[in-house]
Amino acid sequence: MSYIDVLREAEDQVTPGASACQGCGGELILRTVLQIAGKNTILGVPPGCMAGAGSVGWNFNSGVRIPVTIPLLDNCASLFTGISQMYQRKGREDVNAVIVAGDGATADCGFQSLSGAAERNEKILYVCYDNEGYMNTGYQRSSTTTKGSRTSTTPLGSVINGKVQHQKYVPLILSMHGLEYCATASPSDMKDFVEKVQKGLAASKKGFAYLHVFSPCPTGWGYASDQCIAVARKAVKSNMFPLWEKDENGYKINKVIKDPMPIREFVQGISKFKKLTDEQIDSIQQMVDTRYAELERLAGKE
C-alpha cells in the first residue's frame, strides 16, 4: 500500500480540538505517528507543546482516542519500560508502547532515562519531535537549538548573539546504543517518514526504536504559519537535517542531496536567525559539513 493510501485509510487518533499553533510541525508529527500506530497503542507524552495542546486532555477528557499518560519531563522512557514489560508479561506483545516527546524531554531532562532504556533495548517506539527549544514554556534554548538562534534565554545583543554552542546531535548518539532501529525523519518527506514509523513500530516488537523528527515551530522560530513544510524541506535540502537510518544492515543515508543548499539560504526568512553574523553562518555550515561527512563514513560512502 502506498504511503498516501496508508494515511488516507488510517483513523486519526488525535481529536479535532487539539490546540497547537496554526502550522505546528509537532502536531503533524503526532497525528501521523498515531495514525500509523493505530488503536492498539499506549501513548506517553511528557510535558511540552504536544501535551499542552491537549493530547493528554483537559477536564478529565482525553485529546486522543487511545490510552495516554503524561509522565514527568525526565522519566518518560523509564515509565514506559515498566508499561512495555508489563504488557509483555501478560502476553500482549501486540500492544504498541509509543512515546512522542519534545527535544527538551529527550535531549536534556529525559536523556538519562532515554539512554538507559535504549541501552537495555526495551520494546518501545520513542519519537522525538525536535522544535529546537522548550517551546511550551516560552521558547527557551535546549541542547538541540542551532547555534546563533534567538531564544528567550539566548537573546540577540552585544554580550551574546543568540545561542553560543552548536546543537547536540542526538540521533547519532542514540544510534550508538545498540538499539534495534534509529532514524531521522521530516514532515517534508512523508513517504520516508511513514515508512520509518512503520519500521520503527515493527522494530519496537524486538527492542528499542528511536525516531528523531524535524519539527518546525512558526511561533518560536518566527516565520509564517503556512511555511512549515517549506522550512522542513529546506532543512533536508541543505543537509541541516539529513535523512538517514540505522538498522540491522548498518547506517544508510536515505536521501542524498546532490547539490546541497547553502546554510545561508536555509536560515533566510526565519526570524530566530535574523542577526546571524557571517562568522556564525560559516560555523554552522562547517558543523553541517562535518556531521554529514561522518554520516557518509558510517554509511560506507566516503
Ligand SMILES: Cc1ncc(C[n+]2csc(CCOP(=O)(O)OP(=O)(O)O)c2C)c(N)n1
Ligand atoms: C523537570 C521539569 N522542569 C521544567 C518543567 C516545565 N516544563 C514543562 S513543558 C517544558 C518544555 C519542554 O520542552 P520540549 O520537551 O522541547 O517540548 P516542547 O515544549 O518544545 O514541545 C518545560 C520546561 C517540567 N515540567 N519539569
Ligand code: SF4
Ligand atoms: S509553540 Fe511551536 S511547537 Fe509549540 S504548539 Fe506552537 S508551533 Fe507548535
Ligand SMILES: [Mg+2]
Ligand atoms: Mg522542544
